[in-house]
Amino acid sequence: MLRPPLLDGAAVPVITNNQWAHIPESWCQNMHRAVASGATKNGNAAAVNVARSSLMIDYISLEHVGPSAKMALQFGPRLNLLTGDNGLGKTFVLDIAWWALTRTWAGPPAMPRWGDKGKPTIEYCLWGKSKKTDVLVGKYDRQTQSWKPPQGRPPMPGLVIYVRIDGGFSVWDPARNYWKKLAAREFEHPGRPSAFQFTQDQVWKGLQTGEGNGETVLCNGLLRDWILWQFQKKDLFKVLTEVLAGLSPHQDEVLRPGEPVRSSVVDVRDEPTLELPYGTVPVTVASAGMRRMLALAYLLVWTWSEHKAASALLHQPTTDRLVLLIDEVEAHLHPQWQRVLLPAVLDVIGKLYSDIFKREVQILATTHAPLVLASVESRFNTDLDRLITFVPRKRERDVAVRTEEWSKQGDVLGWLVSDAFGLKQARSREAERAIEAAEAFMRQDMAALPKDLRTREQIHKELLRVLPGHDSFWPRWIVAGEETGR
Numbered sequence: 001m002l003r004p005p006l007l008d009g010a011a012v013p014v015i016t017n018n019q020w021a022h023i024p025e026s027w028c029q030n031m032h033r034a035v036a037s038g039a040t041k042n043g044n045a046a047a048v049n050v051a052r053s054s055l056m057i058d059y060i061s062l063e064h065v066g067p068s069a070k071m072a073l074q075f076g077p078r079l080n081l082l083t084g085d086n087g088l089g090k091t092f093v094l095d096i097a098w099w100a101l102t103r104t105w106a107g108p109p110a111m112p113r114w115g116d117k118g119k120p121t122i123e124y125c126l127w128g129k130s131k132k133t134d135v136l137v138g139k140y141d142r143q144t145q146s147w148k149p150p151q152g153r154p155p156m157p158g159l160v161i162y163v164r165i166d167g168g169f170s171v172w173d174p175a176r177n178y179w180k181k182l183a184a185r186e187f188e189h190p191g192r193p194s195a196f197q198f199t200q201d202q203v204w205k206g207l208q209t210g211e212g213n214g215e216t217v218l219c220n221g222l223l224r225d226w227i228l229w230q231f232q233k234k235d236l237f238k239v240l241t242e243v244l245a246g247l248s249p250h251q252d253e254v255l256r257p258g259e260p261v262r263s264s265v266v267d268v269r270d271e272p273t274l275e276l277p278y279g280t281v282p283v284t285v286a287s288a289g290m291r292r293m294l295a296l297a298y299l300l301v302w303t304w305s306e307h308k309a310a311s312a313l314l315h316q317p318t319t320d321r322l323v324l325l326i327d328e329v330e331a332h333l334h335p336q337w338q339r340v341l342l343p344a345v346l347d348v349i350g351k352l353y354s355d356i357f358k359r360e361v362q363i364l365a366t367t368h369a370p371l372v373l374a375s376v377e378s379r380f381n382t383d384l385d386r387l388i389t390f391v392p393r394k395r396e397r398d399v400a401v402r403t404e405e406w407s408k409q410g411d412v413l414g415w416l417v418s419d420a421f422g423l424k425q426a427r428s429r430e431a432e433r434a435i436e437a438a439e440a441f442m443r444q445d446m447a448a449l450p451k452d453l454r455t456r457e458q459i460h461k462e463l464l465r466v467l468p469g470h471d472s473f474w475p476r477w478i479v480a481g482e483e484t485g486r
Contacts, residue, residue, distance in 0.1 A: 056077075056101070056126060056127055056157045056158060056321055056323045056362045057075055057097055057100060057101060057124065057125075057126055057157070057323065057362065057364075058074065058075060058124075058125040058126065058127065059072065059073060059074040059075065059124065059125050060072065060073050060075075060093065060096055060097060060100060060122070060123070060124045061073075061122075061123040061124070062096065062121070062122055062123075063118060063119070063120065063121045063123075064112055064113055064116045064118035064119060064120040064121070065110050065111070065112055065113060065120040065121070065122065065140065066089055066092050066093075066096075066110065066113065067087075067088060067089040067092065067113075067398060067399040068089075068398035068399045068400075068401075069113065069116065069118070069398060071089070071399065071401055072401065073093060073388060073401055074386070074403065075362075075364065075386060076383075076384050076385045076386040077362060077384050078361070078362060078363065078381070078384035078385055079342070079346075079363050079365075079376065079379075079380070079384065079385040079386075080362075080363065080364045080365070080385065080386045080388060081365055081366075081367060081372070081373060081376070081385075081386070081387050081388065082094075082364065082365065082366045082367070082388050082389075082390065083366070083367055083368070083373070083387070083388070083389050083390070083420045083421065084389050084390030084391060084399075085390070085392065086368075088390035088391075088392060088399045089390055089399055090327075090366040090390055091165060091327050091366060092110065093364075094162065094325045094327055094364060094366065095107065095110065096110060096122060096124075097323075097325060097364055098160065098162050098170060098325060099122070099138075099147070100122065100124040100126065100136075100138075101126070101157045101160045101172065101323055102157075102160055102170075102172040102177070102194075102195055103149045103154055103194075104170075104172070104194045104195040104197075106162050106164060106168075106170040106195075106197065107164075109146065109147055110122070110147070112140055112142075119139065119140070120139070120140035121137055121138065121139055121140070122137070122138040122147070123135070123136070123137045123138075124136055124138075126155045126157055127155070127157075136149075136150035137150055138150060156174045156178060156319075157174075157321065157323055158174065158319040158320070158321030158322055158323065159171075159172070159173055159174070159303055159304075159307060159319055159321070159322045159323070160172040160322075160323045160324075160325070161299060161300070161303060161322070161323070161324050161325070162325040162327075163296060163299075163324070163325065163326040163327060164327055165327040165328050165331060166199075166200065167199075167200030167203075167292070167295070168197070168198050168199045168200050168202075168203065169198045169203055169295065169299050170195055170196065170197050170198070171195065171196040171198070171299065171303050172195045172196070173196070173303065173306065173307050173310065174307075174319055175307050175310035175311045175314060175316065175318075175319075176192060176193075176196075176306065176307070176310045177192060177193060177194060177195050177196070193209065193218065196218060196219065198219070198299075200295075202219075202221065203221065203222060203295045203298070203299065204221050204222045204223050204284070204295070205221045205223060205224075206219055206220050206221030206224060207219040207221070219302065219306075222272075222283075222294065222295065222298040223269075223271065223272060223283075223284075225298070225302065226240070226257070226272040226283070226298070227260055227269075227270055227272060230257065230260070230272070236301065236305055237257075239301050239304075239305075240257070240297060240298065240301045241256070241257055243297045243300055243301055243348055244256070244257065244293075244294070244297050246344050246347060246348040246351075247293050247296065247297055247341070247344050247345070247348060248344075249333075249334065249336040249337040249340060250336055250340070252277065253276065253277060253336075255274060255290070255293065255294070255297075256274065256275045256276075257272065257273070257274065257275070258272075258273035258274055258275040258280045259273065259280075260272055260273060261273055261280070261282060263282050263284075263285075271283065271284060274286060274290070287332070288332040289331075289332035289333045289334065289337060292331065292332055292333075293333075293337075300348070300349070307319065321361075321362075322349065322361045322362070323361070323362045323363075323364070324345070324349075324361055324362070324363045324364075324365075325363075325364050325365075326345075326363065326364070326365040326366070327365075327366050328366055328367065328368065329341055329342060329365050329366070329367045329369070329372050330367055330368065330369035330371070330372055335371050338369050338371040338372055338375065339371050339372075339374065339375040340375065341372070341375070342363070342365065342372060342375055342376055343375060343376065343379060345361075345363070346361070346363075346379070349361045370409075370412045370415030370416050370420075370421060371412050371415075373387070373409070373415050373420060374409065374410075374411060374412055374414075374415055377408045377409075377410075380406055382406050385406070386403055387403070387404040387406055387420060388401060388402065388403055388404070389401070389402050389404055389419060389420055391422075402419075404419055404420060412426070413426040424436065427466075427467075428466065430462075430465075430466045431466040431467055433450070433453075434453070434459065434462040434463050434465075434466050434467070435463075435467075435473055436448075437449055437450055437453040437459050437462070438459050438463060438473070438477055441453075441456060441459055442476075442477075442480045456481065460477075460481075463477065
């Protein structure tokens, strides 16, 4: 159960695992007053300071849009892990979070629930640059088939990076994408893009706008910037090298840049390379997992460096906050990488970008990998972090969202059978079925036995087929047979 703080006798809703209530403005205000006063669950003063300073997106409440008629999520100020089966709305929530933070869509806009005649709304609470609570509501206009953002000047959440599952990236920079309204119909720098939307190909080859003499290069792309930094901007290349090392899977396979090579008879450009244990590899032919990590490392450095440059040109201070949205952390990654990526991201940003990000980064990440959850067990702080699961409700034909009580599971097997993933057995479906039958047989629950597993002999034969000889279930099964004489 997630219970907002009660202050000054204010009545606020209680959100249970099975029923999500609409969140009023008073909850958001009360929560931040509680954080500011130090009224956190564990009474951790350091956590209170971080929560107060780095909370960028607080909650999202949806009505008549997405997989449920009503859905609400409260986020922690640092790490938020979203789990659940495919198709339940995890990526959808990241898309909504991106829109709430930037007022742009990273892809197609959210659509109302099919057949739902209610009024679609997106309510959310942010901490802007002024640190004051903003409770904002976006409404869907069915006539124009578009979302109307809240009125007034939007909050400034800091840098926002969205690592999308399709290999693309979205970046929002307050120094380059935030418009300042000067008059009723005039804006400062109306030519600025609303956000930087990269396809997978554009991350590597560059992003431009306009054509001919009116073309503007928004980003050179990884292939060109890597070479440029390596020979002309050595300070940036040093940062890139350190970020790559920090994101590497282990010490025996460090992502170490090599000397550029020409790999095409037709294309005369030199290409960046990696020095791997088995030789020099051009980055364009590296594995899918490596390419995703190279793109993440590049975009982190590029966003950081371009924000500093733009802030200097505008004579304004750099931001001290970053929201990082990552869809499917484990995509294309070997378990060696899955268990280090999130801790590595926290370390990389905390250490290498300390001159900008004085406070903690806020991360919203989806995952289907139990090893990702196991990787953060030693770092998870219940004052700062949240584990949120999406669960289908067949009878109601919608999705429930639960904030799970954090509990260390110890290993991947423990996480697989936890509420976060919900498996009965960390085995194949056939092995799970055989063990469930054996359990029912041992407790003499004959009504629960499948038709083809009615006798001890049938169950034993099936266990021999699906379980290895060293499986931990065998001693129980053998002892039970000896005790009953069967």
